[in-house]
Amino acid sequence: MSGSNFIDYVKICSRSGHGGAGSAHLHRDKKNAKGGPDGGDGGRGGHIILRGNSQLWTLLHLQYQKHVIAGNGENGSASHSTGAQGKDIILEVPIGTIARDAESGEQMAEIIEDGQEIILTPGGRGGLGNAHFKSPTNQTPRYAQPGEPGIEEWVILELKLLADVGLVGFPNAGKSTLLSVVSAAKPKIANYPFTTLVPNLGVVAYRDYKSFVMADIPGIIEGASEGRGLGIRFLKHIERNSILLFMIAADSPDIAEEYRILLNELETFNPELLDKKRLLAVTKSDLIDEELEAEMRQTLPTDIPTVFISSLTQKNITQLKDMIWQALNG
Template sequence: MASNNFIDYVKINCRSGKGGAGSGHFFRAKGLPNGGPDGGDGGRGGHIILEGNSQLWTLLHLQYQKHLIAKAGENGGENLRTGAQGDDIIIQVPLGTIARDAETGEKKLEITEHGQRLILTPGGRGGLGNDHFKSSTNQAPTYFQPGEPGVDEYVILELKLLADVGLVGFPNAGKSTLLSVVSAAKPKIADYAFTTLVPNLGVVAYRDYKSFVMADIPGIIEGAAEGRGLGTRFLRHIERNSILLFMISVDSNDIAAEYQVLLSELEQFNPELLTKKRLLAITKADLIDDELEAEIRETLPTDLPTIFISSLANKNIMQLKDMIWQALHAKE
């Protein structure tokens, strides 16, 4: 998929609807020229609402939708008639979408579930009609409330992909190949750096019809946290993964050192990433024998669950799934 089809950041002007004014009407009928107040309330202005949709994985559909303008509520009428509410605008977004105030950066809301609806920009309340203000001392109130104004603000929508497992590694570590083998995802695969220019999601089938979601994040290079290579643009997607699966090729000159560099880049970007569960997969393991595998293991941290795999040779792929599933469901 072309990189311009993956959009994970948009800025939108949101204008919710103004509330309708209450009515100052008095009841009039033949034989009753001086009836009491019967002004109805104004209708609420339209909200702007975000709704989670698990079938979406990009904000592409909002890239050119720079303004969202909800309708105003209608004014109240006679005979206690309430004005109609302004139509809400409902925008579907991928799971993992965060809305922020564009000026302050403050988080407004977060969409994490399919069908979840949250009000992004509330419509103005409708004003009360004059019927609400009658009393024993004021039988004929002329006062009624205007509707409250809507909200006019700029909002940033930012997507952080929701996945159970995030693949972390340098370019050509075999992340895309693994995702293509264990899921129906079809990431671009080639023998050069930065094959993956956009995150890819895949649903991995597991035993007894279970499944989990895996995300292939574009390759990290040393200095990514400082903006080199693809920079920090995609590092934020790793923040939402439950488990980080580090992937390093047996072609590496120093697997242990490469692992430490990856950890350092994540720590510089967000130290909280180091609190996530970590697994290590050594890829292209069909190229080495058992003796070399044992030598490599001796150089790695003893508390880091490690497995040697080959996506092309299907070596230990089921065992890797078992390791991931156990880590996902292990009690803290």
Template sequence: MSAPNFIDYVKFCSRSGKGGAGCLHFHREKFIQKGGPDGGDGGRGGSIILRGDSQHWTLLHLKYRKHIIAKDGNPGEEQDRTGASASDEIIPVPLGTVARDAETGEIRCEITEDGQEFVLTPGGRGGKGNAYFSTPTHQAPQHAQPGEPGIEEWIILELKLLADVGLVGFPNAGKSTLLSVVSAAKPKIGDYPFTTLTPNLGVVSYREGLSFVMADIPGIIEGAAEGRGLGTRFLRHIERNSLLLFMIPADANNIQTEYDILLNELRKYNPELLDKKRILAVSKSDMLDDELKTEMKRELPTDLPAVFISSITNQGLVELKDLIWSHLH
């Protein structure tokens, strides 16, 4: 999906419908001049509802909907007829969408399953007609309830990609190339920083028809947690990944130093990210011989498994997929 079409953040005004007013009416017929109260209840106002939809991959369809408004319920009618309730406004959202209150920042819901629904802004209840207030001692009530008002609030929707493996690394670490080789995804690839401006998902085939989902996250730079580069705009996508695959190229000045910088940015953004399982892939290793690899292994971080790979020559990719699968399962 092209960069302009990948939208993972929207803010809109959500307004539910107000309930219909109850009816104030008394039964009248030709030979019944003083019939009892027969005012019906008002209908319920429409609600704003989020629904998970696996066919949506982005929030693009909501980018220009700054106001989502449900209709009001109809008022009650004579002869105890209840007013029609307004239809709800159903908003399809991709899996991994988080809804939060724009003013307080409170998380309202997380949509993670196809078909999952959440009433974001409930519609107002309809008012009771005067027939509801009739009692043996008060047989002719002269009042009916107004309907409840609707609710108006500002909502923020954020999309956090659902993937088994998230690729973490500096720009030009070879993340997009790896994804294009091990899956059918076609991310933009170029020999310059920030080639990838939007996350890309790819399904990686494994042995005996098995598979897992890999996400290519735009490159992280030092200071990303404070907003530098693409900043926190895409760091949130890493929160949904079960496993983090750190990618550092073989020609890096110091692999341990780059790994520490990446780890520190994740720590500053969300310390809980450090609880995820981690693997290190040394990319662009086709330029290394066995002797150089042996020397470099002494400099690699000792607290996580590492593998040398090359997406160009397919070196180490089978070993990498085996390692990923063993950590996922």
């Protein structure tokens, strides 16, 4: 995924169809000049429906579709004929898409499975035909119900990535490089403060044909939770990860302090993030020798399983995968 096509937020005007009116028809033919009511019901207005699609990673296809309009139901007619139903509009969205009311911010729907369908904006009900209103005291009702109007509302669709492991670290911690080494993902890699401008996902192959999904979340800088840098737009993707893999480069001046700052950013954004399982990978460990590594281990945080890795030399990459798999299934 490159920055140009990863869209995780769109605002659309969702308009469901009006229900068709019921018919007030009275039956007439050569044999029966005063037949009873035979007006059919109006058809239901079309729904706007969200459907989960595991092949989609972005809301890009909806970015320029500002108005989504379903079909109106047709009116009922004679001979108890029900009007045709309005055409439903199905919006395919990635797994992890949340729909919110644009005015209130209230959550309306959440898509968490492939193929899952949720009616976002229901169509208006069709009106009942006059046949429903016949009674012993009113043999020939000459009225029928109008159809219900459809609903028009502005809706925000927001994507939160679903991944097993979220990579958390400052820019240049080696997150994109690790992802490119352990999966088929091809993230853009460069040595500047905001390496990753969009989240990248990769499926990591594990032993015995098992796999897990790893997401490289854009680099956090101190103050991201207050909207500095790339801010909370990207921190929100971390909310969905089962495990947080903290990545800090071996040439960092103070690994323990860097870890504390990262933790603080996550806690400020959402304290529940600290309830997730955590692992620490000290990256770029090809830059240090065994003696220095042993010294550094004495200064590391004691409350988190730690491994020294190198994406360049593949050092301890298998061990890291083992740690992740154990944490996922522990």
